[in-house]
Amino acid sequence: MTTLGVVDGQVLRPDLRIEEADVLVDRESGEIVDVDPEVGASADETLDASDSLVMPGLVNAHTHAAMTLLRGYADDKPLESWLREDVWPAEAELTPEDVAAGTKLGMLEMIRSGTTGFVDMYFEVPDVVAAIDESGMRARVGHGVVTVGKDDEAAHEDAAESIAVAREFDGAADGRVRTAFMPHSLTTVREDILREYVPKAREEGVPVHLHVNETAHEVDPIVEERGVRPVAYAREVGLFDPESEERDFLAHGVHSDASEVEALAEAGGGVVHCPASNMKLASGMAPVQAMLDAGVPVGLGTDGAASNNDLDLFGEMRDAAMVGKLASEDASAVAAPDVVRMATRGSATVAGLPGGSVEPGAAADLAVVGLDAPHLTPAHDLVSHLVYAASGRDVRHTVCDGRVLMRDREVQTLDAEAVRQAAEERAFDLVSRAE
Ligand SMILES: N[C@@H](CCSC[C@H]1O[C@@H](n2cnc3c(=O)[nH]cnc32)[C@H](O)[C@@H]1O)C(=O)O
Ligand SMILES: [Zn+2]
Structure with missing residues (x-):
């Protein structure tokens, strides 16, 4: 076993208590072996976590990574137009090379802001x-x-x-890549197509992910x-089936009513907020507190x-807490601990990906957040800081599957400057073709 030790930091444990401890990782299996003071010092490779918080890598449970190419291209309009x-x-106008460049830019941004796993719906999947x-x-x-x-x-x-x-x-990249059948939404995909292809996803043993409500x-x-709500219709075509071994999960769910929240809870259907x-x-404000109360698995x-x-999922955590309170007209709704759980274990559960907790046996997917900054002082409550005060720029190191993806704010696996330049050139060229 060759090991990685994340040393001298504070660690966010699964019950959200903070402990001073090292995290010892088996680099071959990609798993956490031990979480205890001093266990990391003699590891083959170490990451300094002094003045820092070691937390589970964040999981972005719904994105279209290559859409980084269209960042700032069209703003201030409603969804349909x-x-x-x-x-x-x-x-x-997108080519496979454009999608690769945009996806790399998205991953560069995610690694830099402490995200280790994500769900991607796009095209040019190879x-x-x-x-x-x-x-x-x-x-x-x-x-x-x-x-x-x-x-x-x-069609x-x-x-x-x-x-x-x-x-x-499914299982590509040494098992780090999993897949899903991804109809875009219940209104952009025809009923007969859903009825025919959802059972094929079941045969393949993959879940279904789509935009709903x-x-x-x-x-x-x-x-x-149809005279029924969208989640009821989704269940008619075979989605969110409690008998299925795979957990189907939807993005948004903003306009879900009480009956739909209940149905999702009953079926174990996941929601990505x-x-x-x-x-x-x-688009509106999702009833996130109601979903949490009903026991719906919610990710971010x-x-x-x-x-x-x-x-940046740190910004997303802040937004989730803020809009959750506004939606419930209750300042105690969607509290900081709920939000941290949502962005870590919640997202991992909904997406069916490993990670989301720092404990022996869990996947070694970690973010190390620097705490020695004015906006994180004083440290009364680090869970509060993660949601309300920190940003992705505070992340020092990122580890996924036992491998260091970013060390001291330098991404190790992608050439940041080359990725940025290629994406910028391709983005400008793309929009000039589209005009
Ligand atoms: N094969 C399809 C592509 C669907 S990929 C997923 C799509 O989701 C779109 N998308 C991005 N954000 C949102 C959103 O917030 N709601 C709905 N669709 C979105 C995105 O532009 C992309 O076209 C085709 O031929 O058009
Ligand atoms: Zn989307």
Whole structure:
């Protein structure tokens, strides 16, 4: 066994207590071996965590990583016109090389801000997987299916591709890549396609991930046409099936009513809360406290960088706490400990990825947050600081699967300058083709 010791720090334990301890990691298995004072000093490789907090690596449970290329390209519009007028026309011009460059930029940003795992819905999945392999991160990926505006043959092709890439890449990058079938949403994918392909996802043993109840425009047509709410309709086509071994999970769930929250809790369906995107597109405020109270598994996601506009989960934690209180009209709602759980174990659970807790036997996915900064002084309560005062820029080191991805704010696996330059050139070229 070759070991990594994260030494001399304070450690955020699964019950959210803070302990002074080292974290000892087996680099080969990628697991945490021990969490105890002094156990890291004699490790083969060490990371200094003095004046720092060692916490689980954050998990971004819903994003479109390559959309970093469209960061700041079209702002201040609601979802439907933003997608149809700006985003989809630009995405129609994307090449596999563009997607690889955008995904790398997104991962660079995530590693720098302490994120070790993410869920990605996009296209050109083989190129996305190759980029993930290189970065050392962990992810659940899928090909997003849209059938609006497509003829029968093209709709089937798109859905079949989503199933095919889910089959091919599950377990790639030494097991760090998992997959899902990813229909875009209940209103952008036809019913017959859902009914035919959800069972195929079951046969492959992969979960289903999609956008649900993001805006009122996604609810009304379903209620009008079918007389049932979107989550009930989703269950009719085979989603969120409690008998299935895989946990299906939805992004947003903003306009979920009490019956839908209850149904998700009962079925074990996961929700990825994306507060910044929901505020920026004025989609609404998700009933997150009600979901937590009902026992729905809730994780946290940034959504794409074009509707956020960054991939920093620390900002997302702050937004989740703030908008959660506003939505509940209750300052005690969506409290800091709930939010930290959401961004770590909650997201890992919903996404079905390892990680999310610092304890022996858990995946060695870690973020080390520097505490010697004015905005983190005094340290009355570090859980509070993580949510209300810290930002991704405070992260010093990032570890995933036992491997150091960032040491002393230098990313080790990707060439930061080259990634930034390539993404910028490709982004400018992309939008000039789209105009
Ligand atoms: N194969 C599909 C691509 C779907 S990928 C996932 C899609 O989600 C879109 N997207 C990004 N953010 C959001 C959001 O907040 N709500 C809904 N869709 C989004 C994104 O632009 C991308 O087109 C096609 O041919 O168009
Ligand atoms: Zn999305």
